[in-house]
Amino acid sequence: MKSWFNKGEHWIWFSASAVSISVVLVFGLLAMIAYKGLLHFWPHNVYDYQVSHSNGQIEQVVGELHDTKLKLVVDEEDSTIVHEVPEYLIKTGNRDVYGIDFKWINSRDLNEGATTVADKITVIERYQWGNVYGYLESLTVNGETIATGEEVEPVLQDLAEKGTALHEKIHHIEKTVMGGINYKIEALRLEQKKLESEDEYDAKTEAEFETKRAALNKEFVELQASMQILHDKADSLGEVTLTIAGNQKITVKIKQVVRFWQPNNMSLLSKVGFFFSSIGNFLTEDPREANTEGGVFPAIVGTVTMVLLMTILVTPMGVLAAIYMSEYAKDGPVLRLVRISINNLAGVPSIVFGIFGLGFFVYILGGSIDDLFYGYAAPSPVFGTPGLLWASLTMALLTLPVVIVSTQEGLSRIPRSLREGGLALGATKLETITRIVLPMATPAIMTGLILAIARAAGEVAPLMLVGVVKLAPALPIDFNAPFIHLENKFMHLGFHIYDVGFQSPNVEASQPLVYATSLLLVVIIVSLNLGAIMIRNRLRERYKSLGN
């Protein structure tokens, strides 16, 4: 044993275990996020609990089992014994009736064998007030009951589909068509203000503006009328009545139904189908109820737009700086200093870039732009407030060192002989760089860019200062010219996680959604990183053969 220690064997075991610990932690974490994230989409069984109260009453609690906790209870007869009593967190839904979504129940209070899988229970997802858990009772249209009991389900299925279609139509008109008209009216107003400030708003232009405005207003009113028709149509779809726990009745308008399902009576195949359609909804829908329900579509769009814009900004800057440093600049102490500085900028906390973005881009640059070009819009700022452009610029600055360093590395890996060959054949330096060096360095540049994108997609702290909001009224890209709105605020997946996880009023209810969002973000970033690693490996092999 002594020799075992003397040889330092135990240290080898420790070091091997340190690697294992890291690996367990990484994959454990990823597995947990994946599990909890995907669980969000799976149709959970709904249970029926009979809870007896101290006053002898029996309360029925129906809902999904969300969490189990062990509570320590001191034994009533012998205070030295402590029992562990499981407590269950039940998602009971029906927020409009119960006030809250969740309920803790103690397993001791459960009546014996009273926990059953509720047969034929229906879960309805609503546009407001969260889920309903109950038994389908009857379906009425215009005060007429058209189906009761078992017959309700197929009719409801049919009506709910109609409702969804109507809802989509209304949503489309509201967001896209009416939004477009509002945008035009607002643009007209600003245009008028601009002309007024330049003293060019005379009677002729005024008449012109008035006709334009009248046309737009007319269009708007017409749309409102057709919207009203659609709304009426949706209202006339009828309503469904359910019996919920405690023998209460709840009536849900069909137009309120997002979708409904009977989890306890689904086959595995339909559960899988539901699972994938949930994922689809999550990716394509707008958030509801202060971001705690619905999908993350605007956040995805916001993240992607910001990242793309950042890429457009950072690529020329990074590549140019790298080419200058490795091909043109004179090697010396100054260049070395610059190189070290740029290297180190990659390690500067992201929040510092955030305050730089806020202080310089937003307040100074944006403020000056407003003063110069948007004076007529005062006092409401256009560019002098956090927005997409500033967020992208800040992120570009943040990721610039990554791109520069990676490009430089790629450039320095290209054998000198190739450059000399090019020059010897009579090519100018520019031709050598653009025809020989750069094409060969593309994989390195790509690696740098992908790493930059991965970093930008996951970074939240600086964005909180320069343009991300919890709920943006409009997408940063839409169908209104100029299609991309650089001054708009936008939503971001990472900030969505922070906001929903920490700022939302109903943290318990929104946690599964946060896990799902986390999973989405992790998938995006990990695949970007894996892509970068693959490109890097391929690149290395390529130069191995070149080196010989």
Next chain:
Amino acid sequence: MEKNIEQKLERVLTGPKFDRRIRIRNFKDRFARYGISFGGISVITAVLLIMFFLVYVVAPLFTSATVEKHSTFNLPGSTQDETLYYGIDEYKESAVRFTESGQLIGFNLNNGHVITEESLPLNGAKITSFSIVDESQNMLAFGLSDGAFLVAQYDYKVTYPNDVKTILPEIKYPFGEEPVEMANGAISKIALRLSDDSLVVAYQEQGLTQIQVKSYTAESSFLDDSLMLSEEGEAEFEPKVDVAHVLLDGSMRNLYLVSKSGETDYYDLSNIESPELIQQVSLLSQNDSISTIRFLLGDYSLMIGTEQGFVYQWFPVRNQDSVFQLQKIRQFKSSNSPIAMIAIEHARKGFATIDQAGQFDLFHSTSERHLDSFEVDPKGLSFVSIMPRANGVLLETKSGKILTYNVENEYADVSFKSLWGKVWYEGYEEPSYTWQSSSASSDFEPKLSMMPLTFGTIKAAIYSMLFAVPIAILAAIYTAFFMDTKTRQWIKPSVELIEALPTVILGFLAGLWLAPMMEANLSGFFAILIVVPVGILLFGFGWSRLPKSIRLLVPEGKRTLLMIPVVFLLGYFAMSMDKPLENTFFNGDMRHWLTYSAGIDFDQRNAMVIGFAMGFALIPTIFSVAEDALYNVPRYLINGSLALGASSWQTMVGVVLPTASPGIFSAIMLGFGRGVGETMIVLMASGNTPLMDVNIFEGMRTLSANLAVEMAEAEVYSSHYRVLFLSGLALFVFTFFFNTLAEIVRERMRRKYSSL
């Protein structure tokens, strides 16, 4: 044939067309050279600009005040009549001079032209005493010769006749124009305070030594919006000192009776019927006496000007027995002449003094800054007033002139000492490091000490390093030196994958999953620290006792794979020990035990959570660099050592580690730098309370999290905004320094490797 080609070549390679092509190519090349150089240099400068921008924003904090003369004119009204008060509008356009004879003279501040002239409704009485009720509201109280008192308020109206901004002074009487009857004789000293619904007044009658206090309730009258007073309580008592000044503080509870030599009785008026003497103290040293005394903004601190030219700040501080006692807080000194008057700012704890020799001085109390000092008039000054926005001062000279100055003094409340030293804030029991940047109240004293934030930053970084360094370095050692190539190929990227995980996800998990879990299974987590190492040791030793055939199944280079399930099981075992441990040692609940039996404060989001979560995030940074350094140690050194009979670990310790130590050092530096700057994890899992406590069970607020929390709502270019930028600059410099250090050390090491 050959000649033909040569000729063709000759034709192509000569002639004007060819020359032009060459010229164009050369031009392009030259153009690109300049273009790229210009572009490259501008990008690099833009990047380096960040640092200069931070300095540019921070720099004004440390500049002194600038004071420029604006206008001079003759004193409006009689020069014989002494000035009691100047009410000045916020735009520095007009002012009203209140004189001892009850005259109110409104005048233009730019040229001294008189705008309005009226007098106080004194009913034939004379003003015998005067007190400022609320400086920022311009509320004043006058004690009269007929025993009544009058409360008046200066205000102004902004109008735009003919599109020209005109400011007209207005005088309001909140309790009506009729003075309120109170005493029989003339009131020689008065102190009056007002709250929403009550009024307390303390006074002394001419020729009497007793002090009277009276309280009134104020009710709005039915007829107009003026307030009606009805008397509620009163008391009369004999002071112990020869009263020269009667001062009642803003809480209407603390009454100070001060004699000329500084002897002070401190009465508690909580019960207005029976004032209680709680302290007798001398405010001054021997042979000095008071020349002027008043409250600072907030009506809590006493500012005492003395004959010897000192200004002392005193305020009541709660002592160990929970009794308030007046305490000297700080002193200021600018001249040797007696202080003639002290004026205060309306929104900050700044003040200005004039002395008998005609010198003007500008101070800020919290930051203890002496911002400016100059001689105005050798004949002496008689009055000083600071304009409402602290952007100007008004001075009245003894020779009957008014001088106004423009003052630029935005950042008086920040000094090196207030940022990094202990400061005794109003209402605090002792000097402290405190960060509290904003509050709802208007006379709030901002507490901008960087110490708690810096402390929190370092605390978070150190706790996470405690977790990350051992794991990362040991893992690097194994991966670089013992692991076989095949395993290494996927292990290394897997560990480095952590770096790619968005910290917002780690923060979310730490705050909402790890923190509650840790709180519930506290002893389990501590058990991990013991169970896992011991378990590994036992397992390793046990493995070496196994028959060779089994041992050889897993070569040294693949032990990691073997250990993965072992580590997992050990962790699981440790966590399942939680309940038995808590039952045996901590009466069933360690968290409860900590708070009630051990007296250790416990927050759910604490340094231990941060240690695990951020430590996890730091592992790849440290691991990656350290592994690189260890892996690149020249092979022949290792082979030599092994050939001489050293075991592989002995080679590791004796040869590899010393050679690679600079690399490991720089890995740790880089990790520390990252830990200092990490934002989201700390923001979400640390509780964000700016405490200064090393306790592992309590949270902290770091510089970076503080930026994320407060930056967006800081008023642009305010002191708060610039102090936040200062903390950004501190972060920048700190990480830049550590990264550069790491980089230089690594550079050295690389050179050493290449020479070996």
